[in-house]
Amino acid sequence: MNCEECHDYIDAYIDNELDVSATVLVEQHLRDCIRCQQLLDARKTVVTLINDSQVRFEVPHSLLGKVQSVIPAARSRLKQRSSSRLAVPWFSVPLALAATITIMLGLVYTNQRGMFDRSSAKVLAQEVISSHVRSLLGTHLLDVPSTDQHTVKPWFNGKLKFSPPVHDFVNEGFRLIGGRLDYFNGREVAAVVYQRRQHVINLFIWPADPSHNTAATAFTKDGYNVSHWARDGFEFWAVSDLNGAELSTFADLEIQQS
Ligand SMILES: [Zn+2]
Known part of the structure; x- marks a missing residue:
């Protein structure tokens, strides 16, 4: 990918609208090209500004x-x-x-209203998988590397407008390794990161309608297993290259915590 192509893709990349292969190509170019990285930072700043409630026009x-x-x-x-x-x-x-x-x-x-009301599960699936792939490609898997839930959970305070649940399941073979902020639809979400053997699980969490609790739904897409559910005012999306059975076990553990 050259700079011109990267410029063509950059907005779709920020909006998580690219498929996994295009995302990988953009990521590779961005790693080697300072100018395009600067363009990305500038575009992200604009997106952040647009979504800032303080600069949004409100009807008096x-x-x-x-x-x-x-x-x-x-x-x-x-x-x-x-x-x-x-x-x-x-x-x-x-x-x-x-x-x-x-x-x-x-x-x-x-x-x-709820940030994903308009998004279908299909679009979301693409977004969580792209974010999962992105987190593994670069050096940005963890903003707060820690196996201690009492370090990871407070770290999100003040960085997000909600406090995501964070649990460790090391005794069940799912080790908490940290957390980071991630970005969907121009809004920030929590990514709580777990490890099982050599596999990484990204658990994306954001606020949802508290009355909307759903059982876990699992599927496979682009070689990744995804499981998502809603509970106690949060939407949870777990994604990993871990096999589906073990990812479902992880989902059950997380659901039992609430
Ligand atoms: Zn470039």
Whole structure:
């Protein structure tokens, strides 16, 4: 891959939209090319800024109040004047404005709901596998290398807006080796990392609807085993090249903790 191709792929790479082979090619180029690495950092900064609630435009309450006060008045005028089509223009402006702002508010709300509401499990599967592969390719598997859950769990405090559950299962053959921050859909998620023999398991965790508990669902994709479930207000996605049976055992251990 050359710089030009890397530039073409960089946004899709940040959004985790590339398949595993393209991800590997981009990663290889980025490792050798400082200029493209700088471009990546710049793009990531923009993504972070866009997703920062402090720079996001919020509709002020005063405007909301005005819109809400206009809607009933406009409705009653609509009723009074419905017999005459010619009367429409003088009240259609605030009505259209109200409708537009209502749609905008809906979009803002939709955007801020659960981060993966719009994503299908298929897209997510691709993202977790790409992140898993990325974590193994470079030197960025662990931000906090530690086998102590009482070191790893507090490390996430202040770095994420949620506190992910962190457990060690060394006695069952799944050793906690640390954690790191990872990135899906422009949002940060927790990656808790385990090791079984020579296999690494990435357990990705992010907040979910607390009423939405699901049993573990397992599947294989691109040679990786994936198991995901929702419990106690968190979504869990475990991915590894470990065999499916042992990954399911790991999932059961984690589920029993909650
Ligand atoms: Zn380059």
